[in-house]
Amino acid sequence: MPDPVIQFRDAAYGLSDRLLLGPVSLTVGAGERLVLLGKSGAGKTTALRLINALLLPSGGEVLVSGKSTREWDAVRLRRGIGYVIQEVGLLPHLSVERNVGLVPRLERWPARRVRQRVGELLELVGLPPAEFGSRLPHQLSGGQRQRVGVARALAADPPILLCDEPFGAVDPIVRQQLQIEFRSLAERLGKTVVFVTHDVREALTLASRIGLLDQGRLVFLGTTGEFNAATDPRVAAFRSLS
Amino acid sequence: MSFLQYLIANQDEVLARTVEHLWLVAISSGLAVLVGVPAGVLLTRRPGLRTPILGFANVVQTIPSLALFGFLIPLPFIGGIGARTAIVALVLYGLLPIIRNTYTGIVAVDPAVREAARGMGMTDAQVLWIVELRLAAPVILAGVRIAVVLAVGIGTIAAAIGGGGLGEFIFRGVAMVSTPVILAGAVPAALLALTADGGLHLLERVLDWRR
Numbered sequence: 001m002p003d004p005v006i007q008f009r010d011a012a013y014g015l016s017d018r019l020l021l022g023p024v025s026l027t028v029g030a031g032e033r034l035v036l037l038g039k040s041g042a043g044k045t046t047a048l049r050l051i052n053a054l055l056l057p058s059g060g061e062v063l064v065s066g067k068s069t070r071e072w073d074a075v076r077l078r079r080g081i082g083y084v085i086q087e088v089g090l091l092p093h094l095s096v097e098r099n100v101g102l103v104p105r106l107e108r109w110p111a112r113r114v115r116q117r118v119g120e121l122l123e124l125v126g127l128p129p130a131e132f133g134s135r136l137p138h139q140l141s142g143g144q145r146q147r148v149g150v151a152r153a154l155a156a157d158p159p160i161l162l163c164d165e166p167f168g169a170v171d172p173i174v175r176q177q178l179q180i181e182f183r184s185l186a187e188r189l190g191k192t193v194v195f196v197t198h199d200v201r202e203a204l205t206l207a208s209r210i211g212l213l214d215q216g217r218l219v220f221l222g223t224t225g226e227f228n229a230a231t232d233p234r235v236a237a238f239r240s241l242s
Numbered sequence: 243m244s245f246l247q248y249l250i251a252n253q254d255e256v257l258a259r260t261v262e263h264l265w266l267v268a269i270s271s272g273l274a275v276l277v278g279v280p281a282g283v284l285l286t287r288r289p290g291l292r293t294p295i296l297g298f299a300n301v302v303q304t305i306p307s308l309a310l311f312g313f314l315i316p317l318p319f320i321g322g323i324g325a326r327t328a329i330v331a332l333v334l335y336g337l338l339p340i341i342r343n344t345y346t347g348i349v350a351v352d353p354a355v356r357e358a359a360r361g362m363g364m365t366d367a368q369v370l371w372i373v374e375l376r377l378a379a380p381v382i383l384a385g386v387r388i389a390v391v392l393a394v395g396i397g398t399i400a401a402a403i404g405g406g407g408l409g410e411f412i413f414r415g416v417a418m419v420s421t422p423v424i425l426a427g428a429v430p431a432a433l434l435a436l437t438a439d440g441g442l443h444l445l446e447r448v449l450d451w452r453r
Contacts, residue, residue, distance in 0.1 A: 052361055078363035089358035093376055093451030103362050136451065152362075162361075 003030045005192045006051055006161060010060030013046050014216075021046040021216045023060050030159070033186055035194040035203040037238065038213035044196040048162050049212070051194060052081045064160070079103060082153030082191075084166040089149055090137040090176040096122070096148050097133040101157040124185070141176035150182060154189070161186065163195040167202070181203045200241050204228075212238060245422040245429075256411070260430050263407035266400055267393045267434070270329045274336030274389050279382065280377065281337070282344025283370065294344070299338035307396045310334065311403045328343070328405030335396055336389030343385025347378025348444045387442040394435040398427060408434075 004027045012022030021043035028034045036044045048173055050062045051053040053074040058167050061068045064077060083089075101114045110119070124127040125147040137145055146166055153161055166181075167175045183206050186193050193232055195206055203210050203224075210227045212220035220227065220235050227235060249256060285292050305313070310331050314321045320330045351374050359373045375382070401409030411427025414420075 054357065054361055075363050075365050078361060081361075083358065083361035085354065085358055085361070089354060089361075091355060091373060092352075105364060106368065139451070162275075190445065 004028070004063075005030050005032075005065060006194065007041045007063040008047075008050070008060070009063065011050055012052060012059035012061045013055055013057055015041075017056070019058075019216050021050070021213075022056055022057075022218075024218045025060075026211060026218060026232070028192060028194060030192050031190050033183070033195065033206055033208045034211060035195045035197060035207035035209070036211045036213055037200060037203045039198055041215075042213040044198075044213055045164055048164050048194060048196050048215075051162055052078050052083060052153040052162075055232055079107060079156060080158045080160065082155075082158045082161040084146075084149045084153045084161065084163045086165055086168050089133070090145060090152070092137055095134050095136060096140070097129065099137065099148060100152045100155055102152060103219045107156055113136060117155060120152075121154055122148075124154075125151045126181070139154055143178060150185070154191075159192060161191045161193045161195075163193065164177075165197055168197075175202075176205075182206065200238050243422055245425045249426055250336070256426055258432060259406065259410055259427070260386045261305075261436065262417030263397055263409075263431065264396070266325060266332065266405065266407050267330060267390060267438070270332030270393050270397075271336055271386065273329070273333045274340055274393075275386060276317045277333065278337045278340030278385075278389075279344050280296040282341045282382075283346045283348065283375075284420075284443040285341070286348045294343065296338075296345075299341055303338050306404060307331070307399050311399060313367070315403060323401070323404040325405045327403055328407075331394045332397060332400075335392055338383070338393070339388040341385075343388075344378065344382050347381030347385075348374045350381070351377045377451070380446050383442060383446045383449060386443060387439060387446065390438045390442060391435050394438060398431055429445050448449045 006028040008022075008024045008026045010023040010025055012019050012024070013039050014020040016139060016158065024047065026034075036047055038044050046055065047116055050057055053069040058068055061070065063069070063074065064081075091102070094102070097115075101118045104114045104117055110155075113209065118133070119129045122132060127144060127147055132140070132144070137148070140148065148225060149166060150228070153163075167178050170178065177239065179202055193206075207224050209221065209223055211218055214234050219231055220230060222230065232234070243251075281295060285295060302310070311327065312427060314327045315323065315332055319326050355377070356369060359369045364372065396404075397407050398409035398412055400407050401413050408427040408431045412424050415425070415427065416421030
Protein backbone atom coordinates (compact mmCIF):
# COMPACT_ATOMS: atom_id res chain seq x y z
CA MET A 1 0.00 0.00 0.00
CA PRO A 2 1.47 3.40 -0.96
CA ASP A 3 1.74 6.15 1.64
CA PRO A 4 -1.68 7.27 2.82
CA VAL A 5 -2.37 10.82 1.62
CA ILE A 6 -6.01 11.15 2.64
CA GLN A 7 -7.61 9.25 5.51
CA PHE A 8 -11.21 9.30 6.70
CA ARG A 9 -11.46 7.97 10.25
CA ASP A 10 -15.13 7.49 11.10
CA ALA A 11 -15.62 10.87 9.53
CA ALA A 12 -19.21 12.10 9.59
CA TYR A 13 -20.93 15.31 8.67
CA GLY A 14 -24.34 16.61 9.64
CA LEU A 15 -26.55 16.70 12.68
CA SER A 16 -26.46 13.57 14.85
CA ASP A 17 -30.02 12.60 13.89
CA ARG A 18 -29.61 13.51 10.20
CA LEU A 19 -26.16 12.73 8.90
CA LEU A 20 -25.37 13.77 5.33
CA LEU A 21 -22.35 11.53 5.41
CA GLY A 22 -20.91 8.72 7.39
CA PRO A 23 -19.38 7.71 9.57
CA VAL A 24 -16.97 6.74 6.79
CA SER A 25 -13.49 5.26 7.02
CA LEU A 26 -11.24 4.97 4.02
CA THR A 27 -7.68 5.63 2.95
CA VAL A 28 -6.41 7.05 -0.32
CA GLY A 29 -2.80 6.29 -1.11
CA ALA A 30 -0.34 8.43 -3.07
CA GLY A 31 -0.97 8.25 -6.81
CA GLU A 32 -4.34 6.55 -6.40
CA ARG A 33 -7.44 7.66 -8.27
CA LEU A 34 -10.42 7.08 -6.02
CA VAL A 35 -13.80 7.69 -7.63
CA LEU A 36 -16.68 8.26 -5.26
CA LEU A 37 -19.79 7.09 -7.03
CA GLY A 38 -23.37 7.66 -5.97
CA LYS A 39 -26.71 9.23 -6.72
CA SER A 40 -27.27 12.90 -5.97
CA GLY A 41 -27.65 13.41 -2.26
CA ALA A 42 -25.52 10.36 -1.47
CA GLY A 43 -22.90 12.52 0.27
CA LYS A 44 -20.22 12.57 -2.45
CA THR A 45 -19.71 16.32 -2.53
CA THR A 46 -19.82 16.46 1.26
CA ALA A 47 -17.00 13.91 1.38
CA LEU A 48 -14.96 15.97 -1.05
CA ARG A 49 -15.45 19.19 0.90
CA LEU A 50 -14.31 17.47 4.06
CA ILE A 51 -10.93 16.89 2.40
CA ASN A 52 -10.18 20.54 1.60
CA ALA A 53 -11.78 21.79 4.82
CA LEU A 54 -14.61 23.64 3.11
CA LEU A 55 -16.47 21.55 5.69
CA LEU A 56 -15.15 20.22 8.96
CA PRO A 57 -16.36 16.80 10.14
CA SER A 58 -19.00 16.83 12.86
CA GLY A 59 -17.68 13.45 14.02
CA GLY A 60 -14.46 11.52 13.53
CA GLU A 61 -11.68 13.13 11.55
CA VAL A 62 -10.19 13.56 8.11
CA LEU A 63 -6.41 13.50 7.75
CA VAL A 64 -4.51 14.99 4.86
CA SER A 65 -0.81 14.13 4.74
CA GLY A 66 -1.19 12.72 8.24
CA LYS A 67 -2.63 15.89 9.76
CA SER A 68 -6.27 16.44 10.73
CA THR A 69 -8.12 19.05 8.66
CA ARG A 70 -9.06 20.63 11.97
CA GLU A 71 -5.38 21.33 12.66
CA TRP A 72 -4.50 22.44 9.13
CA ASP A 73 -4.54 26.13 8.32
CA ALA A 74 -7.42 25.91 5.82
CA VAL A 75 -5.85 28.34 3.33
CA ARG A 76 -2.49 26.49 3.37
CA LEU A 77 -4.23 23.15 2.98
CA ARG A 78 -6.29 24.31 -0.01
CA ARG A 79 -3.31 25.82 -1.81
CA GLY A 80 -1.86 22.30 -1.89
CA ILE A 81 -5.00 20.76 -3.34
CA GLY A 82 -6.25 21.27 -6.88
CA TYR A 83 -10.02 21.70 -6.96
CA VAL A 84 -12.06 21.24 -10.11
CA ILE A 85 -15.81 21.77 -10.04
CA GLN A 86 -18.47 22.19 -12.71
CA GLU A 87 -17.85 25.00 -15.18
CA VAL A 88 -19.01 27.75 -12.84
CA GLY A 89 -15.76 27.46 -10.94
CA LEU A 90 -13.88 29.78 -13.29
CA LEU A 91 -13.86 33.41 -12.26
CA PRO A 92 -15.98 35.03 -14.97
CA HIS A 93 -14.16 38.37 -15.00
CA LEU A 94 -10.65 36.94 -15.42
CA SER A 95 -9.07 35.81 -18.67
CA VAL A 96 -8.09 32.18 -19.19
CA GLU A 97 -4.47 33.06 -18.40
CA ARG A 98 -5.37 34.84 -15.18
CA ASN A 99 -7.68 32.04 -14.10
CA VAL A 100 -5.00 29.43 -14.60
CA GLY A 101 -2.33 31.55 -12.93
CA LEU A 102 -4.48 32.40 -9.94
CA VAL A 103 -3.07 30.05 -7.32
CA PRO A 104 0.59 30.63 -8.35
CA ARG A 105 -0.05 34.34 -8.06
CA LEU A 106 -1.67 33.91 -4.66
CA GLU A 107 1.49 31.99 -3.76
CA ARG A 108 3.49 35.02 -4.96
CA TRP A 109 5.41 33.31 -7.70
CA PRO A 110 7.41 35.79 -9.79
CA ALA A 111 5.44 37.04 -12.82
CA ARG A 112 7.72 35.38 -15.34
CA ARG A 113 7.45 31.99 -13.74
CA VAL A 114 3.65 32.32 -13.59
CA ARG A 115 3.52 33.18 -17.30
CA GLN A 116 5.72 30.25 -18.20
CA ARG A 117 3.73 27.83 -16.06
CA VAL A 118 0.41 29.04 -17.49
CA GLY A 119 1.76 28.55 -21.01
CA GLU A 120 2.90 25.02 -20.21
CA LEU A 121 -0.43 24.07 -18.67
CA LEU A 122 -2.55 25.46 -21.48
CA GLU A 123 -0.46 23.47 -23.95
CA LEU A 124 -0.85 20.42 -21.71
CA VAL A 125 -4.66 20.61 -21.81
CA GLY A 126 -4.68 21.34 -25.53
CA LEU A 127 -5.50 25.05 -25.55
CA PRO A 128 -2.71 26.99 -27.30
CA PRO A 129 -2.09 30.07 -25.09
CA ALA A 130 -1.69 32.41 -28.04
CA GLU A 131 -5.21 31.63 -29.15
CA PHE A 132 -7.03 31.10 -25.85
CA GLY A 133 -5.00 32.89 -23.18
CA SER A 134 -6.75 36.24 -23.32
CA ARG A 135 -10.30 34.95 -23.70
CA LEU A 136 -12.88 35.23 -20.96
CA PRO A 137 -14.58 32.03 -19.72
CA HIS A 138 -17.89 32.88 -21.41
CA GLN A 139 -16.06 33.03 -24.76
CA LEU A 140 -15.17 29.33 -24.51
CA SER A 141 -17.14 26.16 -25.18
CA GLY A 142 -18.13 23.96 -22.26
CA GLY A 143 -15.35 21.48 -22.98
CA GLN A 144 -12.75 24.23 -23.25
CA ARG A 145 -13.86 25.68 -19.92
CA GLN A 146 -13.38 22.29 -18.32
CA ARG A 147 -9.86 22.08 -19.72
CA VAL A 148 -9.13 25.49 -18.23
CA GLY A 149 -10.54 24.24 -14.93
CA VAL A 150 -8.19 21.26 -14.97
CA ALA A 151 -5.23 23.45 -15.94
CA ARG A 152 -6.02 25.82 -13.10
CA ALA A 153 -6.20 22.98 -10.58
CA LEU A 154 -2.78 21.75 -11.73
CA ALA A 155 -1.17 25.20 -11.76
CA ALA A 156 0.71 25.20 -8.47
CA ASP A 157 1.54 21.50 -8.96
CA PRO A 158 -0.48 20.26 -5.97
CA PRO A 159 -0.02 16.59 -5.07
CA ILE A 160 -3.79 16.15 -4.61
CA LEU A 161 -6.65 16.81 -7.03
CA LEU A 162 -10.29 16.92 -5.99
CA CYS A 163 -12.85 16.82 -8.78
CA ASP A 164 -16.56 17.37 -8.27
CA GLU A 165 -18.37 16.17 -11.41
CA PRO A 166 -16.12 18.38 -13.49
CA PHE A 167 -17.31 17.00 -16.82
CA GLY A 168 -21.01 16.95 -15.94
CA ALA A 169 -22.06 19.86 -18.15
CA VAL A 170 -20.23 18.74 -21.29
CA ASP A 171 -21.71 16.83 -24.22
CA PRO A 172 -21.04 13.05 -24.24
CA ILE A 173 -18.37 12.90 -26.98
CA VAL A 174 -16.25 15.70 -25.54
CA ARG A 175 -16.86 14.24 -22.15
CA GLN A 176 -15.37 10.88 -23.03
CA GLN A 177 -12.35 12.53 -24.58
CA LEU A 178 -11.82 14.67 -21.47
CA GLN A 179 -12.06 11.58 -19.27
CA ILE A 180 -9.41 9.74 -21.23
CA GLU A 181 -7.09 12.75 -21.30
CA PHE A 182 -7.64 13.43 -17.63
CA ARG A 183 -6.81 9.86 -16.70
CA SER A 184 -3.55 9.82 -18.60
CA LEU A 185 -2.63 13.25 -17.28
CA ALA A 186 -3.23 12.24 -13.66
CA GLU A 187 -1.31 9.00 -14.21
CA ARG A 188 1.60 10.73 -15.89
CA LEU A 189 1.85 13.43 -13.21
CA GLY A 190 1.38 10.93 -10.37
CA LYS A 191 -1.42 12.90 -8.75
CA THR A 192 -3.56 11.56 -5.95
CA VAL A 193 -7.11 12.07 -7.19
CA VAL A 194 -10.50 11.93 -5.52
CA PHE A 195 -13.16 12.22 -8.19
CA VAL A 196 -16.89 12.48 -7.58
CA THR A 197 -19.44 11.38 -10.15
CA HIS A 198 -22.84 9.78 -10.53
CA ASP A 199 -21.83 8.27 -13.89
CA VAL A 200 -20.70 4.66 -13.51
CA ARG A 201 -18.99 4.63 -16.93
CA GLU A 202 -16.98 7.68 -15.97
CA ALA A 203 -16.04 5.92 -12.73
CA LEU A 204 -14.85 2.81 -14.56
CA THR A 205 -12.82 4.90 -17.03
CA LEU A 206 -11.01 6.96 -14.43
CA ALA A 207 -10.74 4.97 -11.24
CA SER A 208 -8.04 2.86 -9.77
CA ARG A 209 -10.53 2.27 -6.96
CA ILE A 210 -14.24 2.94 -6.64
CA GLY A 211 -16.18 3.84 -3.51
CA LEU A 212 -19.95 3.61 -3.73
CA LEU A 213 -21.88 5.98 -1.49
CA ASP A 214 -25.54 5.38 -0.74
CA GLN A 215 -27.47 7.70 1.58
CA GLY A 216 -24.28 8.87 3.22
CA ARG A 217 -22.89 5.36 3.73
CA LEU A 218 -19.89 3.85 2.03
CA VAL A 219 -21.44 0.58 0.84
CA PHE A 220 -18.60 -0.59 -1.38
CA LEU A 221 -14.91 0.14 -1.70
CA GLY A 222 -12.63 -1.73 -4.06
CA THR A 223 -10.82 -1.86 -7.39
CA THR A 224 -12.71 -1.58 -10.67
CA GLY A 225 -12.28 -5.36 -11.06
CA GLU A 226 -13.84 -5.96 -7.65
CA PHE A 227 -16.60 -3.51 -8.51
CA ASN A 228 -17.41 -5.47 -11.65
CA ALA A 229 -17.48 -8.73 -9.70
CA ALA A 230 -19.29 -7.53 -6.56
CA THR A 231 -22.57 -9.23 -5.74
CA ASP A 232 -23.95 -6.49 -3.46
CA PRO A 233 -27.34 -5.51 -4.92
CA ARG A 234 -26.57 -1.78 -4.63
CA VAL A 235 -23.40 -2.23 -6.65
CA ALA A 236 -25.25 -4.42 -9.13
CA ALA A 237 -27.96 -1.77 -9.49
CA PHE A 238 -25.37 0.85 -10.36
CA ARG A 239 -23.47 -1.49 -12.65
CA SER A 240 -26.61 -2.17 -14.67
CA LEU A 241 -26.58 1.53 -15.65
CA SER A 242 -23.35 1.17 -17.61
CA MET B 243 -31.32 91.28 -18.19
CA SER B 244 -31.41 87.90 -19.89
CA PHE B 245 -30.00 84.68 -18.41
CA LEU B 246 -26.97 84.75 -20.70
CA GLN B 247 -26.18 88.37 -19.95
CA TYR B 248 -26.42 87.64 -16.22
CA LEU B 249 -24.20 84.59 -16.63
CA ILE B 250 -21.51 86.54 -18.47
CA ALA B 251 -21.65 89.47 -16.08
CA ASN B 252 -21.26 87.12 -13.10
CA GLN B 253 -19.05 84.46 -14.60
CA ASP B 254 -16.48 84.62 -11.81
CA GLU B 255 -19.05 83.97 -9.13
CA VAL B 256 -20.77 81.26 -11.20
CA LEU B 257 -17.45 79.49 -11.60
CA ALA B 258 -16.60 79.84 -7.91
CA ARG B 259 -20.02 78.52 -6.85
CA THR B 260 -19.72 75.61 -9.29
CA VAL B 261 -16.37 74.65 -7.80
CA GLU B 262 -17.85 74.98 -4.32
CA HIS B 263 -20.73 72.76 -5.40
CA LEU B 264 -18.36 70.20 -6.85
CA TRP B 265 -16.51 70.06 -3.55
CA LEU B 266 -19.72 69.53 -1.60
CA VAL B 267 -20.67 66.68 -3.90
CA ALA B 268 -17.20 65.12 -4.11
CA ILE B 269 -16.54 65.13 -0.37
CA SER B 270 -20.00 63.93 0.60
CA SER B 271 -20.08 61.21 -2.08
CA GLY B 272 -16.58 60.10 -1.13
CA LEU B 273 -17.58 59.79 2.51
CA ALA B 274 -20.82 58.02 1.57
CA VAL B 275 -18.76 55.43 -0.37
CA LEU B 276 -16.31 55.03 2.53
CA VAL B 277 -19.18 54.35 4.92
CA GLY B 278 -21.71 52.74 2.58
CA VAL B 279 -19.59 50.07 0.88
CA PRO B 280 -18.21 48.58 4.13
CA ALA B 281 -21.72 48.77 5.59
CA GLY B 282 -23.07 46.88 2.58
CA VAL B 283 -20.34 44.25 2.94
CA LEU B 284 -21.18 43.95 6.65
CA LEU B 285 -24.82 43.23 5.76
CA THR B 286 -23.74 40.27 3.63
CA ARG B 287 -21.79 38.86 6.60
CA ARG B 288 -24.35 39.64 9.31
CA PRO B 289 -27.82 39.23 7.80
CA GLY B 290 -29.36 40.18 11.16
CA LEU B 291 -28.21 43.77 10.65
CA ARG B 292 -30.04 44.05 7.34
CA THR B 293 -33.35 45.30 8.69
CA PRO B 294 -31.98 47.94 11.12
CA ILE B 295 -29.34 49.36 8.75
CA LEU B 296 -31.40 49.42 5.57
CA GLY B 297 -34.34 50.65 7.65
CA PHE B 298 -32.30 53.56 8.97
CA ALA B 299 -31.04 54.48 5.50
CA ASN B 300 -34.59 54.20 4.16
CA VAL B 301 -36.02 56.49 6.82
CA VAL B 302 -33.32 59.09 6.10
CA GLN B 303 -34.40 59.08 2.45
CA THR B 304 -37.95 59.95 3.43
CA ILE B 305 -36.99 63.09 5.37
CA PRO B 306 -37.50 66.17 3.20
CA SER B 307 -34.06 67.63 2.52
CA LEU B 308 -34.76 71.12 3.84
CA ALA B 309 -36.10 69.56 7.05
CA LEU B 310 -33.01 67.34 7.41
CA PHE B 311 -30.73 70.37 7.07
CA GLY B 312 -32.86 72.06 9.73
CA PHE B 313 -32.67 69.07 12.08
CA LEU B 314 -28.88 68.94 11.82
CA ILE B 315 -28.21 72.62 12.62
CA PRO B 316 -28.70 72.37 16.43
CA LEU B 317 -26.62 69.18 16.76
CA PRO B 318 -23.17 69.51 18.38
CA PHE B 319 -20.02 68.67 16.33
CA ILE B 320 -21.79 67.73 13.09
CA GLY B 321 -24.31 70.58 13.07
CA GLY B 322 -24.17 74.35 12.89
CA ILE B 323 -24.33 76.75 9.98
CA GLY B 324 -22.13 76.03 6.99
CA ALA B 325 -20.78 73.47 4.57
CA ARG B 326 -20.05 70.83 7.23
CA THR B 327 -23.70 70.36 8.10
CA ALA B 328 -24.57 70.23 4.42
CA ILE B 329 -21.98 67.51 3.84
CA VAL B 330 -23.34 65.42 6.73
CA ALA B 331 -26.83 65.62 5.24
CA LEU B 332 -25.60 64.73 1.76
CA VAL B 333 -23.69 61.73 3.13
CA LEU B 334 -26.85 60.50 4.86
CA TYR B 335 -28.81 60.76 1.62
CA GLY B 336 -26.14 58.96 -0.34
CA LEU B 337 -25.94 55.98 2.03
CA LEU B 338 -29.09 54.14 0.99
CA PRO B 339 -28.33 53.57 -2.69
CA ILE B 340 -24.71 52.67 -1.94
CA ILE B 341 -25.43 50.27 0.92
CA ARG B 342 -28.30 48.65 -0.92
CA ASN B 343 -26.40 48.17 -4.18
CA THR B 344 -23.28 46.87 -2.42
CA TYR B 345 -25.40 44.31 -0.59
CA THR B 346 -27.38 43.33 -3.70
CA GLY B 347 -24.29 43.14 -5.89
CA ILE B 348 -22.38 40.85 -3.53
CA VAL B 349 -25.35 38.61 -2.77
CA ALA B 350 -25.85 38.16 -6.53
CA VAL B 351 -22.35 36.68 -6.98
CA ASP B 352 -22.73 33.02 -8.00
CA PRO B 353 -22.19 30.96 -4.82
CA ALA B 354 -20.28 28.38 -6.88
CA VAL B 355 -17.73 31.02 -7.89
CA ARG B 356 -17.29 31.98 -4.25
CA GLU B 357 -16.94 28.32 -3.29
CA ALA B 358 -14.36 27.73 -6.02
CA ALA B 359 -12.39 30.77 -4.86
CA ARG B 360 -12.32 29.49 -1.30
CA GLY B 361 -11.51 26.00 -2.51
CA MET B 362 -8.46 27.36 -4.33
CA GLY B 363 -7.14 28.69 -1.06
CA MET B 364 -8.14 32.33 -1.15
CA THR B 365 -8.37 33.99 2.26
CA ASP B 366 -11.65 35.65 3.20
CA ALA B 367 -10.14 39.03 2.36
CA GLN B 368 -9.01 37.79 -1.06
CA VAL B 369 -12.46 36.37 -1.80
CA LEU B 370 -13.92 39.77 -0.93
CA TRP B 371 -11.48 41.89 -2.95
CA ILE B 372 -10.64 39.68 -5.92
CA VAL B 373 -14.01 38.03 -6.40
CA GLU B 374 -16.97 39.60 -4.62
CA LEU B 375 -16.25 43.33 -4.83
CA ARG B 376 -14.87 42.97 -8.34
CA LEU B 377 -17.90 41.10 -9.65
CA ALA B 378 -20.27 43.42 -7.80
CA ALA B 379 -18.44 46.56 -8.98
CA PRO B 380 -20.86 47.55 -11.77
CA VAL B 381 -23.83 47.23 -9.39
CA ILE B 382 -22.04 49.14 -6.60
CA LEU B 383 -21.08 51.85 -9.05
CA ALA B 384 -24.69 52.15 -10.20
CA GLY B 385 -25.53 52.92 -6.57
CA VAL B 386 -22.73 55.48 -6.36
CA ARG B 387 -24.08 57.10 -9.51
CA ILE B 388 -27.52 57.51 -7.95
CA ALA B 389 -25.93 58.96 -4.80
CA VAL B 390 -23.84 61.48 -6.76
CA VAL B 391 -26.73 62.70 -8.90
CA LEU B 392 -28.84 62.98 -5.76
CA ALA B 393 -26.08 64.98 -4.05
CA VAL B 394 -25.83 67.43 -6.96
CA GLY B 395 -29.56 68.12 -6.72
CA ILE B 396 -29.95 68.20 -2.95
CA GLY B 397 -26.68 70.11 -2.69
CA THR B 398 -28.43 73.19 -4.06
CA ILE B 399 -30.42 73.34 -0.82
CA ALA B 400 -27.19 73.58 1.18
CA ALA B 401 -27.20 77.29 0.45
CA ALA B 402 -30.19 77.61 2.78
CA ILE B 403 -27.97 76.84 5.76
CA GLY B 404 -24.91 78.71 4.52
CA GLY B 405 -23.33 75.73 2.83
CA GLY B 406 -22.59 77.65 -0.37
CA GLY B 407 -22.70 76.10 -3.82
CA LEU B 408 -24.94 76.79 -6.80
CA GLY B 409 -27.97 76.97 -4.52
CA GLU B 410 -26.85 80.51 -3.65
CA PHE B 411 -28.10 81.69 -7.05
CA ILE B 412 -31.33 79.76 -6.75
CA PHE B 413 -32.24 81.17 -3.34
CA ARG B 414 -31.16 84.63 -4.42
CA GLY B 415 -33.23 84.35 -7.60
CA VAL B 416 -36.29 83.17 -5.69
CA ALA B 417 -35.96 86.12 -3.31
CA MET B 418 -35.53 88.52 -6.23
CA VAL B 419 -38.25 86.78 -8.30
CA SER B 420 -35.65 86.73 -11.09
CA THR B 421 -35.61 83.78 -13.48
CA PRO B 422 -32.14 84.58 -14.93
CA VAL B 423 -30.62 84.44 -11.44
CA ILE B 424 -32.35 81.13 -10.63
CA LEU B 425 -31.13 79.72 -13.93
CA ALA B 426 -27.55 80.79 -13.20
CA GLY B 427 -27.67 78.21 -10.37
CA ALA B 428 -30.00 75.64 -11.86
CA VAL B 429 -28.42 75.25 -15.30
CA PRO B 430 -24.83 74.60 -14.09
CA ALA B 431 -26.26 72.22 -11.45
CA ALA B 432 -28.14 70.30 -14.12
CA LEU B 433 -25.03 70.15 -16.29
CA LEU B 434 -23.00 68.85 -13.33
CA ALA B 435 -25.57 66.15 -12.70
CA LEU B 436 -25.61 65.07 -16.32
CA THR B 437 -21.83 65.02 -16.57
CA ALA B 438 -21.42 63.01 -13.38
CA ASP B 439 -24.14 60.61 -14.46
CA GLY B 440 -22.58 60.09 -17.89
CA GLY B 441 -19.04 59.72 -16.58
CA LEU B 442 -19.97 57.19 -13.92
CA HIS B 443 -22.11 55.29 -16.38
CA LEU B 444 -19.08 55.00 -18.65
CA LEU B 445 -16.95 53.71 -15.76
CA GLU B 446 -19.69 51.22 -14.95
CA ARG B 447 -19.51 49.86 -18.50
CA VAL B 448 -15.71 49.62 -18.35
CA LEU B 449 -15.90 47.61 -15.14
CA ASP B 450 -18.53 45.25 -16.50
CA TRP B 451 -16.70 41.96 -17.12
CA ARG B 452 -19.35 40.76 -19.58
CA ARG B 453 -18.25 43.46 -22.04
